[in-house]
Amino acid sequence: MDHIYVAHSVSENRLEWCGNLQEHYKKTNAILPFIVHVCEGNTKELHEEIESLNRLGALNSNTILVNGVYLEEADIKLISAKKASLVWLPNSNARLYGRQPNIKLISDLGIPVAIGTDSSDTGSTTLHSEFKTALNYSKEYLANKITARTLVEMTTINAAKILGIDKEVGSIASGKVANLIVFEDNQEYDPFDIFLKLKQEDFRMVVHKGKMVFGDSEFRKIPTVDFSQYTEIRLNGKSKLLYGRPLQLIERIRHKLSEDIVFPFFNIESDE
CATH class of the missing domain: 3.20.20.140 (Metal-dependent hydrolases)
Structure with missing residues (x-):
């Protein structure tokens, strides 16, 4: 905004x-x-x-x-x-x-x-x-x-x-910014109930402003994405791709704090 x-x-x-x-x-x-x-x-x-x-x-x-x-x-x-x-x-x-x-x-x-x-x-x-x-x-x-x-x-x-921005975001619709989460469907349950029970590692893909910023490693097959900009990580045991260099960021923070700190909202490790 x-x-x-x-x-x-x-x-x-x-x-x-x-x-x-x-x-x-x-x-x-x-x-x-x-x-x-x-x-x-x-x-x-x-x-x-x-x-x-x-x-x-x-x-x-x-x-x-x-x-x-x-x-x-x-x-x-x-x-x-x-x-x-x-x-x-x-x-x-x-x-x-x-x-x-x-x-x-x-x-x-x-x-x-x-x-x-x-x-x-x-x-x-x-x-x-x-x-x-x-x-x-x-x-x-x-x-x-x-x-x-x-x-x-x-x-x-x-x-x-x-916030007065519903013409741009807030739902998946033609002409709106592509901010969305992809997860595994289950025909036996309501998708909203499924979503609320998801863990971070269950998100198959997160798209922000039309770009995949997080996703399963298998999406490396997508030919139109430059995966040199992504980091391979493990999130609670699952291989994922994360846009940017988050591991270096965590390392810099730990160096500044002189402490091996673990962030509950950012509990990732290298998958290399």
């Missing part, structure tokens, strides 16, 4: 790295995406954040509210009336607050929802971990209202619409 505006929070305890919230919002012209954290605590001030945003004129259809774990019913109804959207952080909410936003009411009112990971300190390293937490929550509290398909939509077309 070329233009996006961010403010940490509207509360007095907000981080100052994004400056004045109202000034940042004015730059959006009520069109460009405006992202702000809300209701991340159970204090009187934090409970008033939605009303404060509305009073400042910063609660509109381009407003993307992150977290919202302590949103009250009146807040959610105002968000719906203003056509704002929400980013749900299942793992972070569970770890920090032991609860989730009122997803049932949010869903019933048709508020657009995307799903995210939050920071690696409080959230998770993969979206699949968020999917698992969200599905468990849906099963326990929502009578399975949030399905596998719903969660995939939250990370694809919903997210694209919220």
Whole structure:
């Protein structure tokens, strides 16, 4: 995205790295995406954040509210009336607050929802971990209202619409950027259910902007791809091709840290 505006929070305890919230919002012209954290605590001030945003004129259809774990019913109804959207952080909410936003009411009112990971300190390293937490929550509290398909939509077309880029990305369609994942089909199961249960090594191919950036070694047979730009790796015992030189990057990081660090989101080894 070329233009996006961010403010940490509207509360007095907000981080100052994004400056004045109202000034940042004015730059959006009520069109460009405006992202702000809300209701991340159970204090009187934090409970008033939605009303404060509305009073400042910063609660509109381009407003993307992150977290919202302590949103009250009146807040959610105002968000719906203003056509704002929400980013749900299942793992972070569970770890920090032991609860989730009122997803049932949010869903019933048709508020657009995307799903995210939050920071690696409080959230998770993969979206699949968020999917698992969200599905468990849906099963326990929502009578399975949030399905596998719903969660995939939250990370694809919903997210694209919220950011105003759904004409370019968010779904597999003619004229859109080719960002997609290829995996093994099983006619006996719903493909969305299969996708949510995949492990990293189960991804047959990942395509970003029309280029294969990750895939099975067997795709080396594709004649139109310059495989000199790829690295042969092993991911949990499976041979894969990864675009670029990730092993050298890991080695440089380890050298700088003077530590043989292993990244949970990047657990690869050479296949040579």
